[in-house]
Amino acid sequence: MASKKEYIFIAEVLKNADIDGYTRNELISRFGEILMRDNPRFNYDLFRKASTPDPEPIVFGEEEW
16 A cells, blocks of 8 residues: 555646646546555545646736636
């Protein structure tokens, strides 16, 4: 069984990888399946959130949305 530290490492690698969104989502899904088999208590939704980069703010003129 992988450790929490290893789950966090995988999520950070996926989050910071220079890849397109489709590929990132596929990798998140595939890793999620593997990690769920590894640990029945694995929280897939939390893993997906941790693996997804924060959206860039939208700036209109001087205002940030």
